[in-house]
Amino acid sequence: MDAILEVRNLTKRFRGLLAIDRVSFALERNEILGLIGPNGAGKTTLVSLVSGTLDPTNGSVLFEGAPINQLPAYRRGLLGIARTFQVMRPFPGLTVLDNVAVGALFGAADGSRKLSSAQEEAHRWLKFVGLDHRAAQRADALGGPDRKRLELAKALAMRPKLLLLDEVMAGLNHVEIEEVIDVIKKVRDQGISILVIEHVMKAIQSLSDRLLVLHHGEKIAEGKPEAVLSNDAVITAYLGRKRP
Numbered sequence: 001m002d003a004i005l006e007v008r009n010l011t012k013r014f015r016g017l018l019a020i021d022r023v024s025f026a027l028e029r030n031e032i033l034g035l036i037g038p039n040g041a042g043k044t045t046l047v048s049l050v051s052g053t054l055d056p057t058n059g060s061v062l063f064e065g066a067p068i069n070q071l072p073a074y075r076r077g078l079l080g081i082a083r084t085f086q087v088m089r090p091f092p093g094l095t096v097l098d099n100v101a102v103g104a105l106f107g108a109a110d111g112s113r114k115l116s117s118a119q120e121e122a123h124r125w126l127k128f129v130g131l132d133h134r135a136a137q138r139a140d141a142l143g144g145p146d147r148k149r150l151e152l153a154k155a156l157a158m159r160p161k162l163l164l165l166d167e168v169m170a171g172l173n174h175v176e177i178e179e180v181i182d183v184i185k186k187v188r189d190q191g192i193s194i195l196v197i198e199h200v201m202k203a204i205q206s207l208s209d210r211l212l213v214l215h216h217g218e219k220i221a222e223g224k225p226e227a228v229l230s231n232d233a234v235i236t237a238y239l240g241r242k243r244p
Helices: 043-051 073-079 096-107 115-129 144-157 174-189 201-207 225-229 232-239
Strands: 003-014 017-028 032-036 058-063 081-083 162-166 193-197 210-215 218-223
Touching (some): 017 210, 032 174, 043 081, 096 144, 115 144, 218 225
Parallel strands (some): 032 193, 032 210
16 A cells, blocks of 8 residues: 555534544556545545645644645645635636636746746646637636646646545536546546545545545545445434444
């Protein structure tokens, strides 16, 4: 087993609220791990603790075997951790191409990349996610589905080793979901490990190698999708009752 990410007894309190309660798991290299749970389960909080936009109350996060608890989000980005956000906020005054070029410039940690080469890289990732035909358009003029593709292209342009995806399929229709699933699988084929939050069960089941389930901040199940989705504790968490 070769874990790129290890989370050990991770806990996050917001004053009196226990948002994440002693969660532990590992993500292997070149694996897609689906993170599921009811609304308010703590999924985005967990991703924020891994990416560094939140600090844990207790516990530790290790990336490629090294502890990263003390590193701010931008340092984790330079190490190779990139994420997308539920609330998409592109740079409104820039074109779609230049939004992605910003990610490419940041991903060149040694500062060696010039704007022209960053734009070439941006074109490559826009084509990869199917958004190259919008390259010259202002980013704030994009609709919801295209903004999701832009979020993904920006993250990929950082050349991550680990990609954290937060509901990239929310609000998409069936055809768009199938297209995003195909793109995510191609991302994994690039050698990138993926942790993905998703509520679309059919999509997450077909996409993930394993599933991790949170409920009220606790890990209640982990394993192969078929076994996890038939687990009584998981069914109760989603439906409020056990199967008859």
